[in-house]
Amino acid sequence: MQPWPWEGAVQDVFADVLRAVDWEIESLADTAKKSRGVDVLARRGERLLGAEVKGYPSDKYVDPRRAHETKKTKPTTQARHWFSHGILAALMLRDAQPERESLLVFPAFPRYASLHNATRTALRDARVHVVLLRADGTYDCATWTAD
Numbered sequence: 001m002q003p004w005p006w007e008g009a010v011q012d013v014f015a016d017v018l019r020a021v022d023w024e025i026e027s028l029a030d031t032a033k034k035s036r037g038v039d040v041l042a043r044r045g046e047r048l049l050g051a052e053v054k055g056y057p058s059d060k061y062v063d064p065r066r067a068h069e070t071k072k073t074k075p076t077t078q079a080r081h082w083f084s085h086g087i088l089a090a091l092m093l094r095d096a097q098p099e100r101e102s103l104l105v106f107p108a109f110p111r112y113a114s115l116h117n118a119t120r121t122a123l124r125d126a127r128v129h130v131v132l133l134r135a136d137g138t139y140d141c142a143t144w145t146a147d
Contacts, residue, residue: 002062004107004135005056005135007053007055008032008055010054010055010106010107010133011031011040013133014040014131014133015028016137017133017139017146018040021044021147023042024043024044025041026043027040027041038050038093039105040053040105047101048097048099049102050093050100050101050102050103051103051105051131052090052104052105053105053106054082054083054086054104054105054106054107055082056075056079057075057079058071059071059075075111076111079115080115083106086104087104087119087123087128090104090128091128094127094128101127101144102126102128103128104123104129104130105133106130106132107134107135108132108133108140109132116130124143129141129144130143
C-alpha cells in the first residue's frame with residue numbers, strides 16, 4: 001500500500017476514526033482498483049453516512065516505468081479537480097440517499113482548506129460536510145463530528 005496522503009491511506013485512517021467511536025463500516029471502496037461508488041458507507045445507531053474520500057496528488061508517477069518523470073499537472077491544480085469531483089459525488093449522494101450524512105474527506109493540506117473556504121457557504125447549505133483529516137486520525141470539521 002502507498003503511504004499518506006494516498007487515497008487508500010486516507011480512507012483507512014478515516015475508517016479507523018469511525019470505528020473508534022462505534023460506527024459500523026457497511027462498505028469501503030477498493031481504492032487500489034479505483035472502484036466506483038461511495039467510498040465509505042457507515043452506520044451508528046440511527047445515523048448513516050456516506051463519504052467521498054480523496055488523497056493529495058503527487059508530482060511524480062507511481063508507475064515504476066515513469067517514476068523518473070514529473071507530472072505535467074501541478075498537484076495544486078489536480079487537487080482542485082479532485083475537490084470538484086468530490087463535491088459532485090457528495091451532491092449525488094445527497095440526492096440518491098438523503099437520509100445519509102454526506103461527507104468529503106481530504107487529507108489536511110492547505111490547498112484543500114482554501115478550496116473549502118471558497119465553497120463553505122454553498123456546501124453548508126447543501127448539507128455536505130468537509131473533513132480535513134490528518135494521518136494521526138485527528139481532523140477539522142466545523143459542521144460534523146464522528147461522536
